[in-house]
Amino acid sequence: MGSFTMDEAFVQAPEHRPKATVVKASGVPVIDLSPLLAGDGVDALAAEVGAACREWGFLVVVGHGVPAETVARASEAQRAFFALPAERKAAVRRVEASPLGYYEAEHTKNVRDWKEVFDFAPHELPPDAVADGELVLVNRWPDEPPGFREAMEEYGRAMEQLAFKLLELIARSLNLRPDRFHGFFKDQTTFVRLNHYPPCPNPDLALGVGRHKDSGALTILYQDDVGGLDVLRRSDSDWVRVNPVPNSFVVNLGDITQVWSNDRYESPEHRASVNSEKERFSVGYFFNPATDTMVEPLEELVSEESPARYNAYNVGDFYNTRKHSNFKKLDVENLQIAHFRKSLV
Numbered sequence: 001m002g003s004f005t006m007d008e009a010f011v012q013a014p015e016h017r018p019k020a021t022v023v024k025a026s027g028v029p030v031i032d033l034s035p036l037l038a039g040d041g042v043d044a045l046a047a048e049v050g051a052a053c054r055e056w057g058f059l060v061v062v063g064h065g066v067p068a069e070t071v072a073r074a075s076e077a078q079r080a081f082f083a084l085p086a087e088r089k090a091a092v093r094r095v096e097a098s099p100l101g102y103y104e105a106e107h108t109k110n111v112r113d114w115k116e117v118f119d120f121a122p123h124e125l126p127p128d129a130v131a132d133g134e135l136v137l138v139n140r141w142p143d144e145p146p147g148f149r150e151a152m153e154e155y156g157r158a159m160e161q162l163a164f165k166l167l168e169l170i171a172r173s174l175n176l177r178p179d180r181f182h183g184f185f186k187d188q189t190t191f192v193r194l195n196h197y198p199p200c201p202n203p204d205l206a207l208g209v210g211r212h213k214d215s216g217a218l219t220i221l222y223q224d225d226v227g228g229l230d231v232l233r234r235s236d237s238d239w240v241r242v243n244p245v246p247n248s249f250v251v252n253l254g255d256i257t258q259v260w261s262n263d264r265y266e267s268p269e270h271r272a273s274v275n276s277e278k279e280r281f282s283v284g285y286f287f288n289p290a291t292d293t294m295v296e297p298l299e300e301l302v303s304e305e306s307p308a309r310y311n312a313y314n315v316g317d318f319y320n321t322r323k324h325s326n327f328k329k330l331d332v333e334n335l336q337i338a339h340f341r342k343s344l345v
Contacts, residue, residue, distance in 0.1 A: 004104075004198065009112040010206040017205060018239070018273050022230055025240035028056060030248070034063030036165060042172065049166075050173025057253045057268035058231055060245050061166075066158045068247065071222060073147075074155035078281060080145035081118060082196040092140040094119065100191065101140035108210035114274050115208045118194040122156035125189060125291065137189060156192055159220055159285040163190075166218060166251060167287075174261060176300055181217070181260070184289035189319065190216075193284045197228065200274040208272035208280070214254040215318065215337075216288040221250040226280040232269040239271070255337040256289065259310045262297035267337075291316035311340045 012018075029052040035041035052059035081089070094101035104116040125137035141149045164185075168178040197208040208228060223229055229242045229250060242250060258267040274280070289295075296312035321335045 004114070006200070006202050006206070010114055010202075012111055012205060012207055012210065016207075016211060018203065018207060018230075018271075020204065022239055022241040022273065025231060025233070025242050028058055028060060028231075028242055030060045030062060030245060032063040033061050033065070033165070036169065037063070037065050042169075046169045046172035049169040053170065053173065053253060053265040056231070056234070057266050058242065058270075059251050060242070060248050061162075061251055062245065062248045064162055064249060066162055066249070070154050070158050073151040074283060075222075075224070075281065077145060077148045077151040078118075078194045078196075078283065081142060081148055081194070082116065082281075084142075084144065088142070088144065089116075089118075092118075092142045094140065098136045098138055098140070100137060102142075108207075108212050111207075111210050113209050113272075114200045114206045115195055115197045115272070117196070119191050120152055120156075121189070121191045122153070122160060123188055123190060125187075137191065152192065152194075155283070156285070159192070160190070160287075162249070163218055163220060163285065163287040166220070170218075170253075170257065170265075174264065174301065176298070180298070180300075184217070184293050185287070187290040187292075189288040189291055189315065191286050191288070193286065195272070195280075195282045195284065197272060197274050197280040197282075199276050199279055201276060203274045203276050206274060208274045211269055211271045213267040213269050213336075214252065214286065215256070216254040216286045217256040217260075218254055218287040219252050220285040220287070221252070221282055223250065223282040224280060226275075226278050228273045228275070228280050229282070230271050230273055234266075234268075241273075254286075254288075256295050256315075259295050259337055259340075260298050260301075262301045262306060263309050264301065288319075289315055291319070307342075309342055310337065311342060313337075313340050 031048050035045050089102045092101045094103050100119045102118050106113050120139045121137040167181045171178050171180040200206050223244050225244050227244055230239045231242055233240050253265055253267050255267045293315040294312045297308040302308045
């Protein structure tokens with residue numbers, strides 16, 4: 001990343017540039033999941049999660065049961081990988097036909113991000129598993145640092161357990177049976193992203209990740225103590241900083257859950273800011289359903305009083321369309337769930 005130089009590809013439009021100071025978020029729910037692990041007070045916990053989903057689409061979870069050692073091993077391996085010389089990281093650089101591995105030139109909303117990433121899939125999806133041969137999730141593991149793959153696979157397994165627990169709480173909060181969402185993830189397209197945000201000489205012009213909403217079902221983020229995660233607060237449409245909480249994960253809803261809930265819950269807009277002094281690391285777990293899933297409002301949440309607000313769309317088709325914008329600047333707007341919204345007039 002030392003070869004990164006500030007040029008116009010990184011520059012955000014004036015209306016999207018970060019301010020010199022960002023207000024600390026107040027009121028983002030911090031929820032202790034330990035009652036769930038103990039099998040006690042689940043209904044009250046689901047109500048807390050539901051309130052957080054309605055008001056923020058974001059929550060911070062503690063008491064989650066993920067071993068601290070698992071997180072520490074993944075974090076240490078992540079830092080060791082990104083510290084490698086550029087040519088060694090480039091040995092596992094991803095390509096458009098196979099979008100897993102290392103990458104340092106991603107775009108968000110057609111503006112280049114000030115970051116480098118490494119993506120892997122806990123459940124690989126090889127070419128012969130997909131009818132059209134387009135969606136290929138084959139991991140490109142590096143030979144170094146030692147133990148990297150083992151640490152990441154361990155982390156992925158821990159995140160999957162947590163993701164299913166969170167899905168059950170979200171289902172309960174919508175008065176659905178706890179396992180209502182589970183069937184969508186039998187052949188999941190989940191991936192894990194390791195993020196490295198180096199110091200940026202012009203943090204007033206660039207972003208580590210530009211404003212966006214996650215297109216999957218659920219995201220679980222581990223962030224270090226540097227801070228840089230901003231969420232657009234719904235009450236006043238101002239950007240606020242979600243400060244790191246020790247031994248926690250930040251959870252946010254994705255577009256798929258917004259559609260499933262028929263807009264009862266909303267996928268929040270967020271971004272990653274950078275600074276000129278400290279590098280920042282985070283790990284995102286993007287919990288995504290099977291490629292053949294047709295996403296539409298759940299029938300239990302549709303009625304004459306609350307008609308379906310979205311047309312159905314296919315996960316694989318949506319993913320394939322979106323992924324092309326990660327490799328180059330496009331002349332059209334990125335595909336969004338808003339393109340599937342029905343006109344209810």
